[in-house]
Amino acid sequence: MTSVLEAHGLGKRYGRRWALRECSIDIPAGHVVGLVGPNGAGKTTLLKLASGQLEPTTGGITVLGGRPAGGRAQLAKVGFVAQDTPVYAGLSVADHLRLGARLNLRWDAAMARERIARLGLAPAQRAGKLSGGQRAQLALTLGLAKRPELLILDEPVASLDPLARREFMQGLMEATVEHEFSVVLSSHLVSDLERVCDFLIVIVDSRVQVAGETDKLLATHYRLTGPRRDPDRLPADQHVISASHTERQSTYVIRTDAPIHDPAWTVTGLSLEDLVLAYMDRRTVENRRVALEVRR
Amino acid sequence: MEISVIEFHLDAKSGLSPYLQLVQQVRHALRLGMLREGDQLPTVKEVVAQLAINANTVLKAYRELEHEGLVAARPGVGTFVTATLTDTSLAAHGPLRLELRRWLAKARRAGLDDESIEALFMTTFRTAAEEDIA
Numbered sequence: 001m002t003s004v005l006e007a008h009g010l011g012k013r014y015g016r017r018w019a020l021r022e023c024s025i026d027i028p029a030g031h032v033v034g035l036v037g038p039n040g041a042g043k044t045t046l047l048k049l050a051s052g053q054l055e056p057t058t059g060g061i062t063v064l065g066g067r068p069a070g071g072r073a074q075l076a077k078v079g080f081v082a083q084d085t086p087v088y089a090g091l092s093v094a095d096h097l098r099l100g101a102r103l104n105l106r107w108d109a110a111m112a113r114e115r116i117a118r119l120g121l122a123p124a125q126r127a128g129k130l131s132g133g134q135r136a137q138l139a140l141t142l143g144l145a146k147r148p149e150l151l152i153l154d155e156p157v158a159s160l161d162p163l164a165r166r167e168f169m170q171g172l173m174e175a176t177v178e179h180e181f182s183v184v185l186s187s188h189l190v191s192d193l194e195r196v197c198d199f200l201i202v203i204v205d206s207r208v209q210v211a212g213e214t215d216k217l218l219a220t221h222y223r224l225t226g227p228r229r230d231p232d233r234l235p236a237d238q239h240v241i242s243a244s245h246t247e248r249q250s251t252y253v254i255r256t257d258a259p260i261h262d263p264a265w266t267v268t269g270l271s272l273e274d275l276v277l278a279y280m281d282r283r284t285v286e287n288r289r290v291a292l293e294v295r296r
Numbered sequence: 297m298e299i300s301v302i303e304f305h306l307d308a309k310s311g312l313s314p315y316l317q318l319v320q321q322v323r324h325a326l327r328l329g330m331l332r333e334g335d336q337l338p339t340v341k342e343v344v345a346q347l348a349i350n351a352n353t354v355l356k357a358y359r360e361l362e363h364e365g366l367v368a369a370r371p372g373v374g375t376f377v378t379a380t381l382t383d384t385s386l387a388a389h390g391p392l393r394l395e396l397r398r399w400l401a402k403a404r405r406a407g408l409d410d411e412s413i414e415a416l417f418m419t420t421f422r423t424a425a426e427e428d429i430a
Contacts, residue, residue: 032350166348169348170344170345170346170347170348171345172348173344173345173348173349173350173351174341174344174345176344176351177340177341177344177345177351178341195306195314195347195348195349195350195353196348196349196350197350198350198352198353218313271311
């Protein structure tokens, strides 16, 4: 199966600041990919590089086997719903659909009409008069009716209330079953992505911290709690993601493919949210290691 | 479209992965007789649209149930219940519950509180399960 997105040493610099650096990932097709990280971590930069709205400073990126925005065929294959699901406030719902039909090679007019009807949107309604949830659904409809092989959504539900969030995700997930396409969507909240994604990318401080199938990530990360112990006394195949220590106790989040036999540890699994937080917390590992050495 | 016999729901606080929650809910419905042989499970699309979850989660749950011999997929039609869980196991519940009650009474007499009882049960349960695997 071809990769939906492949990046090698990908980087983007604005002036002296790196928005994204040394990004190497390979995402197989057929997944709903969650891109998660704090605001300003580089999520939007990566998504704009993937859709060809930005050119890389270093490295390369291939999307569905082609160069992002490299010609009509490539543009037709990739849909992009920008941050906060923007629509044209002055245009009506029907105008948006006409625009979609004009601009897209593979426009699915029947699907667009059917979706708009099911959502209960009046075609004559101006987009500026729609609620936030309705605007998001209109933007999603345009993205879906384009019939892309990959649909990229940048923080699509960030500004929506819980009900609109759920309805948006329901519509998106239902469409993935009907039309088999890959999805990459970003959020700064794991809870938005937890149920919908089967592939996760965590990005912090302009760098990809971890990427992989969520099932596999959950099966290889553990929390160890036990008597205080220095990180250099952990087995070599246990990679420390985060650590915290008290006078007597140590708590580690580790990644390992091997079973953990050490009876001194209480071993528990992690929720996806805890896993992501551990990676976000990663910088503190170095700091705390220093503190630990000082105390000895 | 046929109306589904059962509807799934997910509990975010259960600690169980969504796919296991779906598996459990089918087993539960089978045990209670809410699902019977020949009944159709909700289609993948229905579950996905209702719960806003990844399609692979539903597919994984249905595969697991198929592996257990509880359901069978008919390509292009849907997934159907092929077995029942009510007959043999339900009859055993009564005597087992009685024994468990006696054991609980014994544990309380020995001075264990609710939390200690639960901890003891869970560790024993886990150890036994691990020994079965080994």
